[in-house]
Amino acid sequence: MKRTLTYTIENEITVLDFLKRHGYSHSVITHLKRTPYSILGNGNWLYVNDRLMPGDTLTIHLIEEESSAKILPVPMDLDIVYEDEDILVLNKPADMPIHPSLNNYENTLANGVADYYQQKGEAYVFRCMNRLDRDTTGLTILAKHMLSAAILSQDVANRAVHRTYLAIVEGTLTGSGTIDAPIGRESNSLITRCIDYEHGERAVTHYRSLACHNDLTLVSLRLETGRTHQIRVHMKHLGYPLIGDYLYHPDMTKISRQALHSSLLEFTHPITKKAMKLSAPLPTDMQKLFPDF
Structure with a gap:
């Protein structure tokens, strides 16, 4: 997975302070520090203590080359409600665990998503932001890279994901x-x-x-x-x-x-900051009991 983010600097600030203000967690910043040419200012490799000036262009290259090691890719029909470079929102069916566990090695949402990205030839680490019980259906958010995961995790903790x-x-x-x-x-x-x-x-x-x-x-x-x-x-x-x-x-x-x-998720997009409102209709087994809804 590779994600490039570009910012135009408005005020004098260190790279480190700028990243922190934009939701980059300690682990994400550590990853960037260990990855050559992941932080560029006006095209030049920067360190986190370097200063940025108004009008500078800061470019961040997030690179993750390894997929979740213990998740077996298994072909599945995924009900994708929304996807972009940063998040994937799925409508999970009943009788499907989120993560592999004892006696559930090949029948989880994680297995299906691992196969989905394997078919695309993309590395992917499974990061689910709102876990659902095995038999609960509906919307769940997956972060597609470490930055969107860090920001969404903080939003969940702050009760900003409704x-x-x-x-x-x-x-x-x-x-x-x-x-x-x-x-x-x-x-x-x-x-x-x-x-x-x-x-x-x-x-x-x-x-x-x-x-x-x-x-x-x-x-x-x-x-x-x-x-x-x-x-x-x-x-x-x-x-x-x-x-x-x-x-x-x-x-x-x-x-x-x-x-x-x-049925409904309302949250702020972790990268674009756009207000998101996504819905999934009542599943068939529940619809049968309330046919007029």
């Missing part, structure tokens, strides 16, 4: 509201989470009822925090658990997986 989900819950839920209840790990379990007012981390979910049908409710949910299983635990706590949730409401009579879909 995520909206659609879920189908058991029961008739009307109106809207906010669930502010801390989530912690359930005792004696490595997987399940629960509401834990003593030891849990703060978790905030905003919900709005969209439609009710056959004692089910289609709900829009906006995350303010990003705790593990946050929506699933919060909706169960509210008394309206997600249908098909094998951990928290194992009723598979209406759907074979938790009815949860990442």
